[in-house]
Amino acid sequence: MRKKIAAVFLVVSLCTGSQVLAQEHEQEHEHGHVHWGYTGHEGPEHWGGLAEPFSACKDGRNQSPIDIVPNLDADLSPLTITYIPGGSEIINNGHSIQVNYTAGSTLTLDGQVFELKQFHFHTPSENTINGESFPMEAHFVHADKDGNLAVLALMFKEGTANKELAKAWAQMPQAVGGQESLHQTVDAAALLPANQGYYRFNGSLTTPPCSEGVHWIVLKESAQASKEQIAQFSKVIGVPNNRPVQPVNARIVVE
């Protein structure tokens, strides 16, 4: 009898043990801690199969990035951007270098207000424009009060050193997981070009879980960064961190 009870306890504790493991696994998925990258078995062509929550990476029909070839001329209204200086923190998340932004900067689309949360970089560019790739692309990520996302993309060409970028680059963490409070607050508005003509289309996150329903705005005019600034970023990330362009399918790309 004693033995039987012990056996029952053992079974119960084993079950509990595996449940805990399963939950931890779930949490890992929820928090996006499944390993993914830009090369080999964890590269973009495998993202959709790495974890169930990443299925949109292979099954989605409105994935980003794309090669932007506008197919509707719609006389778009000017962008409503109200940015205040707020780039306060720089992090190396292993996939990109990201500048976190304090509250109070907004982008308004069709009367809907999206707040700037962070901006980060890709090299080379993820989106291409009429087949043209750029050496670097910044993504300004905004969310509305319901969590809907709008990403403003800005291309960088190689040219003169970018003074606003330099404020962040001065404290770029070399190690994955590194995080620094910026000594000089970065002003996202100072990174934007004078001409804010843009392309607009629907897309997704360009990293797992590749969630769709993201409003994409890509500025037509590019900014400049020096060869050294671009190289500093690509050296820290170590690999090209651009997902290849995805099929446009039935999407309308407005200009």
Ligand SMILES: [Zn+2]
């Ligand atoms: Zn991005």
